[in-house]
Amino acid sequence: MEDELSYTPDCLNAKMPVQCSSCVEKRAMLKRPKTGHSLCKECFFWAFEEEVHQTIVAANLFKPGETVGIAASGGKDSTVLAHVMKLLNERYSYGLELMLLSVDEGITGYRDDSLETVKRNQQQYGLPLKIVSYEELYGWSMDAIVKQVGLKNNCTFCGVFRRQALDRGAVMLKVDKICTGHNADDVAETVLMNVLRGDIARLRRCTAISTNSEGDGVVPRCKPLKYAYEKEIVLYAYFKKLDYFSTECIYSPNAYRGYARTFLKDLESIRSSAIIDIIHSGETLSIREGVKMPVQGTCSKCGYISSQMLCKSCVLLEGLNRGLPKLGIGKHHRLHNKIVNNEPLTEKEESKLKVLDI
Template sequence: MMAGEGSAAKPRGGRLCTICNGRRAALKRPKTLEQICRECFYEVFEDEIHRVIVDNHLFKRGERVAIGASGGKDSTVLAYVLSELNNRHDYGLDLFLLSVDEGITGYRDDSLETVKRNEIQYGLPLKVVSYKELYGWTMDEIVKLIGLKNNCTFCGVFRRQALDRGATLLKVDKLVTGHNADDIAETVLLNILRGDIARLSRCTSITTGEDGPIPRCKPFKYTYEKEIVIYPYLNMLFTYAYFKKLDYFSTECIYSPNAYRGFAREFIKDLERIRPRAILDIIQSGEDFRISTFTKMPEQGNCERCGYISSQKWCKACVLLEGLNRGLPKMGIGRTRVLDNERDKDTRQTNGTKSIESKQCGTLDF
């Protein structure tokens, strides 16, 4: 039972909703600073996502779409809202839930239970792909071998591929993820801090990988985390008992949290407190970056071993896996000078401009 159920206590502050002017405001929108009531909130929240989907042509009628579902707040709300909008506006989509089981006892097994509940609640078929079946290793086994340092590298690289492979198994046309505006602003900053021009140029795109087998899109690109988190609490179309069903899993990964990203995240939250629009403005800045044509971009090819997209001879997952299987788990961790040098040579040999044109950022220019 939620704490608010049956609460007779009256709300503080008597301001009226600036949209309907009739009901008491329940929330201050970070995006617009409007003070609005819960009814108007879920209406504008869902409508804005609908507009983003329509204006950006995210889907076509009849498409099969997988929702990357971790059991966390973003993907849980995304699965709920997308299946609602699909019915309400008749998108004609076949929706699926796709989860990755990294094999982390006490963390992922619990959050997968949440996804399994979502499968029943929203009536969306669920597919779970595991690191064990894809790579032969669980994260528990990897951590046992390499310790708590760098294990996030393995997990991140493996997860990205696992989602693509799961999407292929489901034969879907698209994969949607729950990345929200705060996440994207954070990623823009991280890519600037790392000097990762290639990622900087594509991290703000609402759809990526259109040239690849399975495009990915982010319907929450303009949705503030605050609103996603508050949505299940305020959505009074349903009783609180129902809300409990829109439950999500919110325990931090038991293996080392990503400290560098954590700093960027906290910085974004500090900025938001001072000026909430900063989040959308950072995204805008990321979008408006123009990459000089003289910048060498990694050339996208395919992994010689597994066929996955890769700018190297072998994709990162295959390099990491080779290290694990040969008992050299440090392989592929950190900057590998030799590989970088080889890549530079390759880029120099192939015509620089040509390789830029094949990139998404190739059309960007001064």
């Protein structure tokens, strides 16, 4: 929480009162990181909410009568998303039926605590809640996975399983769409990560504000907070006194995204528009004609979307169940036929896949 409160602007400690630049009546309580405007709390709330509303309207994210699942983790982003979605749905009569959807990865001392926050949010906002767990879906918790794979590659497993778990939960709830709390900082970080990885396929689509249904069991997703700065989300949650969980995942210190985040923060300290500039670069990216792109198909084992014979989730799960954790780390597509046909691997293949460099 200490880091989050460091976002509180200097004008709170100013010796001379500063007037709100919007209403020109009340004392300014903060300086917006996004625009630099000094605003009172009420004008900031209105400006933040209206910008999210304009994002929703401009991108035509929802249609009246749709059932929308809000991905809820208990963190600041998803809590602000749930609060603002409920508020805007009522203010502008979107005509949506809202539900909360949470994923329990099975991380003792982290996810079990954050889910208590989600359950309180359920009562506070009066929204239905569905929780799906890795243990229930895959037979593995993240605690068990980390014991086998270590801390170096665990985020790969969690990210892949979480994405599919959200889709499975959405199908159970029979929602038309899922909205996630991804903010401007998240999107800019993803652009940077895909540039650094040279992942053209993901770079091409990572700035999209919404996805279309790509196959059976895949529910369209959207990002209403796509242009909202993380700092402003923290300020909104702080001044609104929202109930959220602020502890970072205990397994994420070595995550690749953390390095991209640190780099982005350094850029932002030099150039405040760096976040939006990076997003705009990603949005206007064009791929040279003739560049080979992955063809989206379905997994031959579970039917989930995949550009390979097996989806990443099935490969990772097979590796865990066989005691071969490296099977899903790196490119082992040549082994997919053996997995599909339940054929044994050679002694040489197994020896390469058994021990992770942790």
